[in-house]
Amino acid sequence: MDQIMRAVLLLILAAASPSAAAPSVHIAQGVLAGTERDGVAAFRAIPYTAPPVGALRWKAPAAPKAWRGVRDATAFGPVCPQPPVDWAGHDLDRTSEDCLTLNVWTPRATPSARLPVMVWFHGGGYTAGAGSQGTYEGTKLARRGVVIVTVNYRLGALGFLAHPALTAESPLHSSGNYGLLDQIAALKWVRANIAHFGGNPANITIFGQSAGGGSAMLLTISPQARGLFHKAIFESGSALKLPSVRDGEGPRLREAEQAGQKLATRLHANGLAALRALPASGFIGRDVPGISRAPIVDGTIVPSDIAAAYRARRDAGVSVLLGWNSNEALRFMGKVTRQSYVANLAFFGPLGADFLRIYPAGSDAEAEQAAVDLASDSEFGWRSWSIAGARLAKNSPPLFVYQFDYPPPGPDGTRTKGAIHSDELRYVWGNDDPQGKWPAADNELEAVIQRYWVNFARTGNPNGPGLAHWPAYRAGRTALWFSNGTARPGQVLREDKLRAMDQALRQPAH
Secondary structure, three states: OHHHHHHHHHHHHHHOOHHHHOOEEEEOOEEEEOEEEOOEEEEEEEEOOOOOOHHHOOOOOOOOOOOOOEEEOOOOOOEOOOOOOOOOOOOOOOEOOOOOEEEEEEOOOOOOOOEEEEEEEOOOOOOOOOOOOHHHOOHHHHOOOOEEEEEOOOOHHHHHOOOHHHHHHOOOOOOOOHHHHHHHHHHHHHHHHHHHHOEEEEEEEEEEEOHHHHHHHHHHHOHHHOOOOOEEEEEOOOOOOOOOOOOOOOOEHHHHHHHHHHHHHHOOOOOHHHHHHOOHHHHOOOOOOOOOOOOOEOOOOOOOOHHHHHHOOOOOOOEEEEEEEOOHHHHHOOOOOHHHHHHHHHHHOOHHHHHHHHOOOOOHHHHHHHHHHHHHHHHHHHHHHHHHHHHHOOOOOOEEEEEEEOOOOOOOOOOOOOOOOOOOHHHHHOOOOOOOOOOHHHHHHHHHHHHHHHHHHHHOOOOOOOOOOOOOOOOOOOEEEEEOOEEEEEOOOOHHHHHHHHHHHOOOOO
8 A cells, every 4th residue: 555655646736847857755754856967866854853943942853744745845945043144155044943854965865876975064163054055965975975964953051951850750860951862863763764865774874974973973873873884984073172271161051050040030921831931042052150061971872981982982883984174273263372372272261271381382373373273282182183092092993094184275275274174075075166266175085085984984994096095193193285286195183283182181180
């Protein structure tokens, strides 16, 4: 009967008109009608959970509902509620709590294809962004023989608010990590449905950048995500933070619950029903000290000691590729003088004197570069470098480390000094040169990086014919540099400073 019904639905779709040639896929929830471009079929705004609205706000994802007839999957859905941003290249102001959808691009929507699958988690500091941003359009990557999935997940206080009453009602005895639970639900959906799109559920790679990279890293050690994927790529993102610095690894559950109580009091919400009845806009950008807008260390979804969990190899069997950019922090920094640089070192507490020794500055010009180097290394380099070192200590799958140092050309053709945060995305996805004006070297590097990423998704090893050899990090602790339009092996950027930082962080006095 199911086959007869499917045939009838497809006939209705074919007779409907202009979309007679629209690609279609039949999944457990129903039939999807998508679009096709350059030999790649795209299916957008597919719900992977029930909408987290009403009584489902701040609850673990519920099963998605089926639909009758053919669902139009030609346009992106709304994005999760978030503050206005001007960097995303998509209408991120079109928001709704009914936002938990994903998008699929496939070059072969047939179960027999069994193509590797790459599932993307966007960045945005856990407070902004969406899987529908123009940068993440999946056609170019999918044409290289993979199925691409991009995911929306709950953000900000709507995705990470903790409260004792929420903890009490949760079967997991935890609250606050709803954005991570969304990502886990998306992976379960992918495992159950991706074969219909030509993907191999036994060969899934998660990848993400910034907060998305941190999410991917957390999922490799989360007991709730175990067995849902096989490889992971972290781009400029890690949930590991500096020990002995006041931001720690993230708020603990009790601390986050207390902040949630303060928010409820401030909003005059007496009980969960009252909190859930408030409009979503009431939780965007709430200025309450300590309120969580990012993953919480709860011991259930996020292990109580992130570093120890990683060293214990709870990510056993998951191959990892990771890296960061040469001048990450330059994107976020304004004018720096020696005076402001020294004053800002107070953020690191007793470590400030150590970091001034490691990143010295005798003039304003030196302070400007020292500040960028220190911020880049403390926020990005040390965290990823530490993850790489932790994996070397155990008999783990090969690890591959990259360093990105080739900023894309601006509208006038000039480039920044060093690659800043997010620069590599333009080459990984290949969507930022719509008019075809990039120099040949940039187009060639784009193709090279995409081939490395797809090779890794296919086999767990980025190497392949026609590519410069990328040595595993365990072999001499060598990274692959993307610089001056080429790929070549080299040592980790400022590794001497990373080692000195690491030693300072581990001093008992700190």
